[in-house]
Amino acid sequence: MSALIEVQNLTLKFKTDEGLITAVEDVSFSLSKGEVMGLVGESGSGKSVTAKALMNLNASNAVYTPESKITLHTDNGPVDVLSLKKPSEQKIIRGGAISMIFQEPMASFAPAISIGKQMIEQLQLHGDMSRKQAREISVEMLDRVGISDAAKRIDQYAFELSGGMRQRAMIAMALSTSPALLIADEPTTALDVTIQAQVIDLMKDLVNEFHMGIIFITHDLGVVAQTADRVNVMYLGRLIEEGPVREVIRNAKHPYTQGLLAALPKLEDLDAPLTPVPGDIPSPLDRPPGCVFHTRCSKVVGPECSSVMPQERRVADDHDVACHIYNPELVGQ
Amino acid sequence: MTDTLIKTDGLTVEFPIGRGLFKKQMLTAVDNVSVEIEDGSFFGLVGESGSGKTTFGRALLKAAPISSGTATYSDGDVTYDLGDLKGAELTDYRKRAQLIFQDPYAALSPRMTVRDIIAEPLEVMGLTKSRAETDERVREIAARCRLNLEHLRRFPHAFSGGQRQRISIARALVSGPRFVVADESVAALDVSIQADVLNLLKQIQAEMGLTFLFISHDLSVVAHTCDHVAVMYLGRLVETAPTRRIFAAPRHPYTKALFSAIPSLDPDDRGNSQKLIGEIPSPTNQPSGCKFHTRCPHVIDKCRRVEPVLEADGDHDVACHRWKELLETVPA
Numbered sequence: 296m297s298a299l300i301e302v303q304n305l306t307l308k309f310k311t312d313e314g315l316i317t318a319v320e321d322v323s324f325s326l327s328k329g330e331v332m333g334l335v336g337e338s339g340s341g342k343s344v345t346a347k348a349l350m351n352l353n354a355s356n357a358v359y360t361p362e363s364k365i366t367l368h369t370d371n372g373p374v375d376v377l378s379l380k381k382p383s384e385q386k387i388i389r390g391g392a393i394s395m396i397f398q399e400p401m402a403s404f405a406p407a408i409s410i411g412k413q414m415i416e417q418l419q420l421h422g423d424m425s426r427k428q429a430r431e432i433s434v435e436m437l438d439r440v441g442i443s444d445a446a447k448r449i450d451q452y453a454f455e456l457s458g459g460m461r462q463r464a465m466i467a468m469a470l471s472t473s474p475a476l477l478i479a480d481e482p483t484t485a486l487d488v489t490i491q492a493q494v495i496d497l498m499k500d501l502v503n504e505f506h507m508g509i510i511f512i513t514h515d516l517g518v519v520a521q522t523a524d525r526v527n528v529m530y531l532g533r534l535i536e537e538g539p540v541r542e543v544i545r546n547a548k549h550p551y552t553q554g555l556l557a558a559l560p561k562l563e564d565l566d567a568p569l570t571p572v573p574g575d576i577p578s579p580l581d582r583p584p585g586c587v588f589h590t591r592c593s594k595v596v597g598p599e600c601s602s603v604m605p606q607e608r609r610v611a612d613d614h615d616v617a618c619h620i621y622n623p624e625l626v627g628q
Numbered sequence: 629m630t631d632t633l634i635k636t637d638g639l640t641v642e643f644p645i646g647r648g649l650f651k652k653q654m655l656t657a658v659d660n661v662s663v664e665i666e667d668g669s670f671f672g673l674v675g676e677s678g679s680g681k682t683t684f685g686r687a688l689l690k691a692a693p694i695s696s697g698t699a700t701y702s703d704g705d706v707t708y709d710l711g712d713l714k715g716a717e718l719t720d721y722r723k724r725a726q727l728i729f730q731d732p733y734a735a736l737s738p739r740m741t742v743r744d745i746i747a748e749p750l751e752v753m754g755l756t757k758s759r760a761e762t763d764e765r766v767r768e769i770a771a772r773c774r775l776n777l778e779h780l781r782r783f784p785h786a787f788s789g790g791q792r793q794r795i796s797i798a799r800a801l802v803s804g805p806r807f808v809v810a811d812e813s814v815a816a817l818d819v820s821i822q823a824d825v826l827n828l829l830k831q832i833q834a835e836m837g838l839t840f841l842f843i844s845h846d847l848s849v850v851a852h853t854c855d856h857v858a859v860m861y862l863g864r865l866v867e868t869a870p871t872r873r874i875f876a877a878p879r880h881p882y883t884k885a886l887f888s889a890i891p892s893l894d895p896d897d898r899g900n901s902q903k904l905i906g907e908i909p910s911p912t913n914q915p916s917g918c919k920f921h922t923r924c925p926h927v928i929d930k931c932r933r934v935e936p937v938l939e940a941d942g943d944h945d946v947a948c949h950r951w952k953e954l955l956e957t958v959p960a
Contacts, residue, residue, distance in 0.1 A: 337818035338789070457907050458677070487676040487845060489904040492889040496903065514818060517891030521898055540895045558823040560848040562890065565875065569852060571824035575788040 299476055299508040300349065300367050301325040306360040307341075307348055315358070316579045318344045320532045328475070331502060331509045333523030333540065335516060335555075339576050341532040342512050346478045349510070350393050351376055351385060367392055369475065391421050394469035398481035400461035404453035410437075411449035414468045421472045436467040440497060459490035463497065470501060480512045495521055516555060520544050528552050531576065531587040534607070538614030548616040550594045586619065596626050631704070633807060633839045634665040634688060638697030641680075641687050645912065655911050657683040659863035660697065662938070665839060665856075667703070667806075670830070672854030672871065673843045674886065678908050680863040681843050685809040688841065689725050690718065701725070703806050723753055726805040730812035732792035736784040742795055743780040746770060749803045765802060772832060773798040790821035794828065801832065811843045826853050847890055851875050859883050862908060862919040869944035879946040879955065881924050918949065926950055 307319040319341040326332050336342040347353045349365060365376040369392050379385050397403045405413060414433040415426060424432075430449070437445035440463040453461055462482060469477060479498070483491040499522065502509060511522055519526055519540065526543040528536040528551065536549040547553045554572035561567060574591040577583055583590050589600040596619050599605075605622065607615045619625050641658040658680045665671045675681045686692035688699055690710055699710040701721065708721055726749075729735040736745055746766045749755075756762040767777055773794045784792055793813065800808060810829065814822045830853060833840055844850050850857055851871060858868040859880065867880040878884045885904040892898075906923045909915055915922050921931040930949050938947040948954075 337820060459907050487908075488847070488889040489676060489885060490907060492891070492903050493905075495891070499898075515891065516819075517893050520893050520895045521891045544893060544895060555819055556893075558819045559893070560823075560826075560852040561893075562848050562851055562875065562887075565851050565872065569823035569826055571822075571827065572820035573824075575790055575821065576818075 297328060298325045298368060299328050299330075300365065302345075302349070303364040303366075304360075304362040305345065305348060305365065306363055307344060307353065308358045308360075309354070310356040310358060313580055317582060318532055318579065319348070322529070322532075322534045324527055324534065324537065326476070326508045326510065328508055329502070329506045330525065331511060331523045333519035333526045334510055334512045334529065335514065335519055335526060336529035337514055337555075337576060339531065339579060340529040342529050343480055345529070346395070346480055346510060346512055349376065349476075349478060350389050350395060351379055352389070352395075367476070386421065390417055390472055390474075392474055393476045393478060394472060394474040395478040395480065396462075396465050396469050396482045398484050400458065400465045400485075401453060403465055404461065406453055409450050409452055410456070410464050410468075414449070414471060417468065418471055432471055433467070436471045437464060440464070440467045440470075440501075441493075442467070458486055459493065462486060462490075462494055466494075466497065466501070470505065473505065474507060476508045476510070478510045478512070481514070482511075483518060484513070484515070491518070498522065516544065516559060528555075531579070531582065533587050533604075533617065535588065535618070536614075536616045537607075538611070542611060542614045546611065546614070548610050548614070548621065549588075549618050550592050550620070551588050554591075554593075586617075594620060596620055599625055631667045631702070632664045633667040633703055634699065634701055634841075635663075636688070636697065636699045637662050639684070639687060639694060639699050640696045641683050641692050642695040643693075653912070654695075656863055656914070657692075657911065658687060661860075661863075661865045662697075663858055663865065663868065665807075665841060667839055668833075668837055669856055670833060670840045670842055670854045672850040672857040673841060673860065674845065674847060674850055674857060675860035676845065676886075676908050678862070678911060679860040680911075681860050682811055684860070685727075685811055685841055685843050688807075689727055689809055690721065691727075701807065719753070723755070723803045724805050725807045725809070726800040726803065728793075728796055728800045728808060728810045728813045731816050732789055732796050733816075735796050736792060736799075738784055741781055741783055742770075742775070742787075745784070745795060746780075746798045746802055749799060753803055755803060766798075769798045769802045772835070773801070774828065788821075789817050790824060793817060793821075793825050797825075797828070797832070801836070801838075805838070807839050807841070809841045809843065812845070813842075814849060815844065815846065822849070829853070847886060859886070862911060862914060864919055864947065865938060865945075866920065866948070867944075867946045868938075873944050877955075879944065879951045880920075880948050881926050881954070882920050885923075918947075926954060 303323050305319055305322045308315045308317050334342045359377055367374045367376055415429040418429040434445045434449055442448050442463055483494050523540045526540050527534055530551050536552050547556055557570045572591055585601040585603055586605050589595055599619050605617045605619045607617045608621050610616050610621050639661045642654040642656050644652045645655045646653055673681045683692050687694055694711045701708045713721055743766055747762050750762050775794055814825050842854055854871050857871050857874050859866050861882050867883050904923050917933045918931040918936050921927045936947045936949045938945045
């Protein structure tokens with residue numbers, strides 16, 4: 296499989312009144328066509344900022360280090376995403392090669408413009424087509440995502456649709472330009488469980504049909520287990536574990552991933568006590584030295600944990616973990 | 629033998645909507661709900677958005693109007709009929725019943741210190757005589773909620789979500805209530821913090837002998853914290869039972885569908901669950917008969933015409949025409 300997008304050494308800081316805040320630090324990963332990657336982490340882990348970097352969507356106070364590189368492979372050759380400055384250039388990625396779905400569909404649609412008008416506008420912006428053609432494609436897409444009576448619904452406004460329908464319309468809009476990569480940022484978090492199950496099914500069908508790459512951002516490991524092929528776990532701006540979904544969920548190696556799994560209430564065993572990850576996530580203004588997780592870690596192996604950032608190491612086939620526990624020079628001698 | 633702290637009988641909450649030409653249209657948010665909440669229990673209330681669970685909780689706090697039916701609070705010292713509670717009795721009830729909100733970012737005033745936030749209920753209700761006494765009560769409850777006492781002088785913006793929710797809990801508990809409504813109190817928290825707050829709630833409940841109404845859309849959280857679960861759909865109570873029984877053998881097709889919609893942590897267990905089609909109908913345009921018939925996989929003609937009543941079977945109540953039949957033919 297050929298790589299669709301490659302992220303290398305992405306480090307991203309924000310200039311604020313309190314100084315430079317590191318939001319993402321030295322993150323590298325790649326995604327192939329037709330692959331679904333789950334990007335997991337709690338609030339403040341940098342997962343949304345990473346996703347926005349892929350579309351060069353971060354605010355103007357974002358500073359990327361010179362080593363940071365994001366390469367998108369399109370049909371017309373590789374594109375260096377972070378070097379794009381002009382709006383005409385950014386159109387290639389934003390809504391063209393990459394589309395994004397957000398958590399709150401009510402906030403993503405303009406309230407005073409009908410759904411159809413917004414869908415047609417973006418189609419005309421990205422492709423050379425007439426209004427009529429754009430409308431036909433939009434109706435077809437709405438129909439495809441399971442909105443009944445699409446020809447009528449297209450002229451409704453966002454407030455007239457229910458939460459689940461709005462998210463379906465959002466997905467239809469994101470896919471109508473046939474992007475190579477879809478970024479879904481917590482697309483089911485605001486929905487009820489029954490609707491969440493429907494939207495997850497829909498997204499799985501669409502992956503098979505359109506064969507695009509998907510980055511699925513979520514804090515819910517259950518949703519990841521249901522959708523993703525690969526999982527990347529982030530904590531405080533660092534990628535701490537990555538691997539195939541079965542491997543990471545059944546055989547989690549990083550103490551943080553293990554802690555996240557242990558903190559989840561399990562329906563199979565109601566007597567099992569809930570084990571929280573102790574402490575709170577540190578403020579990004581006050582990043583711990585060494586391993587970013589050592590302040591909450593129950594498996595600290597030595598002084599290196601609080602002084603040296605662990606490098607990613609292969610622990611199993613295709614499964615990488617950044618933790619000193621797996622450094623044979625520090626343990627197990 | 630435990631006593632009942634809260635008892636509702638046919639509790640109905642209606643809100644007027646719009647202005648019709650001839651008569652006001654009413655929206656029924658909670659429809660004829662009868663439950664008993666035992667003293668010292670952790671009572672879970674589950675349902676999708678629009679099911680009326682929040683309105684039910686508010687009605688019990690006298691923050692939503694009771695249109696018909698009764699709700700009674702009885703803790704041994706006092707017995708209040710919540711329908712016509714007012715004046716001094718209502719003030720007294722406010723000390724005994726409290727609410728913990730969902731969003732710890734919106735619930736705390738950014739301009740007050742943590743100490744003032746926690747002390748406010750004491751001052752408003754006039755529960756303490758001197759500043760020293762207030763301070764002592766605040767410190768005591770803050771310690772119970774595992775807040776660092778040095779943090780009392782700071783403002784809420786300096787705290788993380790988990791810490792803020794502990795501040796909200798301290799504020800709700802400082803007046804010494806017997807009954808606490810926790811409305812989606814862990815929904816806005818990260819998983820690693822959520823477990824911590826749930827453990828804290830359970831611990832405080834046991835130590836202080838409180839009764840909780842725990843409103844949540846997350847069934848796995850409810851399964852782990854509550855003793856008793858009630859499931860609501862479109863304002864109606866559709867099933868209620870002790871937690872273990874309902875999770876071992878749910879009877880209402882809606883409860884079953886809710887359970888199967890929880891995303892499984894097993895990547896190989898994908899998509900074989902029974903998915904509900906469609907969405908919860910609008911409360912202004914409610915279906916006839918059983919409210920759930922528009923989405924139910926087991927619907928028969930009777931369901932469209934006759935509304936099922938809650939049938940008791942021991943301590944497991946269910947409102948479905950076909951539950952007995954389905955018990956034999958459809959495995960849970």
